[in-house]
Amino acid sequence: MKKTALLVLALWLCATMASAKEITFAHSYDEAVKMAGEKDTKILIKFYTEW
């Protein structure tokens, strides 16, 4: 029963990871502008705060 549950969990994780999309994040605003200029694409900036 435990082995079956672990197998199901492992299969689910693999399926999830396979369908997940990789998103590239720039490390700084200046880097984002540089990358966007090189790729001729838009920039999506998320402003947040820790607290």
Added chain:
Amino acid sequence: MVYRNDSVAEVIGSMVNIKIDGDKDSATTARYGVAGYPTIVLANADGTEIDRIYGYAEPADFIKTINDYMADRNTLADYVRRAEKTPSSSLFYVVADKYTGRKKFAEAETYYNKILAMDPQNAQGYSDSALYSMGDMKVRAKEFAAADASYKKLMETYPKSDLADDALFGMAVSKRRADQFDEAIARFRAFMETHPKSDLAPDAELYIAYCHDKKGAKEEAVTLYKKFIANNPASSDTGWAKEQIDKILNPPKEGEKK
């Protein structure tokens, strides 16, 4: 970074993404006039803003909004064009509101004044909102006298407006923001006396306690915070009021962070 929602990932995957901590990168935060979090800004490759989303959005709403912005629909630029082609109070108000959100106060004021010029009778229902929003904007810009003028004009010109009592409350908040605590207390008290059933009356009561606290009248502040809690047990602010009482009665020791 892996993104689990395929639809959202599909939309943002083609862009360069960046997360900015507003507390750490104040320069970029100020550049875009960000005042609250989270705020998501869609920009061109050179950094010029297209438009933004405030707060958290459900994936479907987020995707629709970003796709609209990418197609230059419902953006600031789109509304400016529409307002120029077919002037109306509603379009002017959206433009003014978008400028206010970016802290472009001069541009916002231009459009608020267009509303007042177009509809002095407030037939469309945006003129009172324009005056209220201008007052609020002036408080944010720390132009307190101008804020008072806008709020007063609203109350005098549109006394039956639903925003008239908000304007009176705004005048009290303006004094609080200006650190003129005695004047703020007087205005909040006057508001409570003339608008005892207003939804803002509990806020006025809490601000009175807060103003006493800020001007150093700690004992009175504790009494007033306790009175607020007793009068408004269901308020979401009772926890904050209790924290202020605790800070006054149990101040942190020297060198100790609380």
